[in-house]
Amino acid sequence: MTAVYWGASTVLLVTVAVGLWRFFSGPTAADRLMVTQLFGTTGVAICLLLSAALGNAAILDVALALALLAVVTTAAFTRFYWSGPSRPSDRRERDD
Amino acid sequence: MIDWISALFLVFAALFFIGGSVGLLRFPDVYSRLHALTKADNIGLGFIVLALLIQARSWDWALKLLLVWIFVMAASATNAYLIARTALRKDIPVWTPPEQE
């Protein structure tokens, strides 16, 4: 079963690496944020698999921490970075 | 037997994660990409939790797995709402299908 866990983690890491394309192509700031969200969720999944593969229950706590705090970055993004009125640059290629 | 069911669930999970990534790359606007992303969160992670749940070594292990799933769902719903609302407020265009000739 351990080999299956390692294999599944590998597949998940590949999907993350593929998702990185959206990070570099954008176009809006929210797209880049979504890629870090994908990193977070996949990180949770990989931690769950690692805890099963290594038989280490403490890694579940890492997954739980990532799950509980996944909202902080998004909230900071919408609260600080994307707050305020709409600017033309929000909709175009550049996401400053 | 249990190992095979677990492996099957893990395959489903991987399919949903792959689907989430492909959707993130291929869908035309922020809102539909958000949909693809949250599918990976909820169902993909759900299948992983199921696969590990039937293998769980103790009750606290199982409880933590369930907690992780519940909070990932709550967080991804909150995140999706925050992103979509802010994007709408920022007038990020919603994709409409091209006109049929």
Next chain:
Amino acid sequence: MDAAGTGIIDLLLGILMVLLAGASLLLQQLFRSVMAFIGLGLVVAVAWARLGAVDIALAEAMIGSGITGALLLASLSRMARYEGKKSVDPDARAAGAASNRPGNEGRAGPKGIRWRGVTAAAVLVAAMALVFENVFPLPAPDGGIPDLVIRNLPASGVSNPVTAVLLNFRAYDTLLEIGVVLLAVLGMRAVGSHPQFDRSSHPEVVLAGFYRLVLPVLILFSAYMVWVGAKDPGGAFQAAALLAAGGIIGWMTGTNPLARGLPDTGLRMMVSAGFAVFLSLGVLFWIQSGMFLAFAPVTAGWSILAIEVLATISIALSLFVLFLGSSGYPPSARGIGPVPADREGG
């Protein structure tokens, strides 16, 4: 998958780390760099778990996703807003310096980049050569230090070796580390005031709902971290990071009770309590046994628990104050946090 050798997982983790680190250093727009850095933190957290460093994975997950991201985004937004405002602000005279797009750095001049680049690359090549010469391959382990820790573990009062090292065998490291955090808070009191902050006029109802759901779990998880740190991965730093992240979420909803202001004297006492108690216990044992911070084996467990509880409170508040100080609000005598939550829009 052999635990002693690298596999595809390590290769993928390495590629992701290099790509994200490169992106956070090279992308011209700082927002993208910051997002790449947040992603790097998540990948590194997985790498810690993979390397068997679960204590560190916990701290990285909590600090990386709970504090650093919000800290960087808030500071960057404040600077971008300031730079954007600069050209219309009558007090800011230099519109010329505002040629950068808000929040971005301009291209370095060709002359500057060439010289600095040449120097840096030369230094780097020399340093890398030295490291490869002297450190690679890593010397074979002699088993001495981990054995020493394991042998003395029963006398330390705890059974998690990392906690034993942190709070007993090398307690002075941790004492000074708490001191550094305290110093950072002191520094923040001096420089961290920048009161303009455009509060979004929209209430964060959904975030507030999530906060109500997550806060009890965060507090419980944090208490569990302090308690479990004695035998399993966890401890004061992780617990403090969780509480601080809870404070940050609450502050972003605008409904955080802390946001209504904490008396300044109370704040000062709580921020310094961890350091004060750690130091006094150290001195107490110095008087008793003649060695600074030498906990007696009988009472070591309780001393460590007392220090961990107070350090958790102090570090959590310190991290929260540091976040506020660098993201827009001075931790001033008015109490910490923003004015009461915005009400408009129901």
Next chain:
Amino acid sequence: MIDISTGYAAMGLLLFAMGLLGLVLGRHPVRKILALNVMGTGTFLFLVAGAARYGLANPDPIPHAMVLTGIVVAVSATALGLALAGRIHPSRADTDASTPPEESGHGLD
């Protein structure tokens, strides 16, 4: 197949070097802070890779404890650095407007 601690130690060195270059070449204070953090991550990786030489099941706890304190110190320093950057930044507006930023040499960029 490379030994795991050697692999991650090399990765740590690489990140450290990248961060150092970014620190020297970056102009914006936030970039420099990010670069310092990348350097820190590289250092932590190197230390933990050293600890992993004793095996992944029971690694050397001393580097782990050092990295743990390092992470907390790094985030405190980052917060203070960002606050300082916020204070430096407005003052850049007061430097001579006729000098392009890359030639003014005020050492703060």
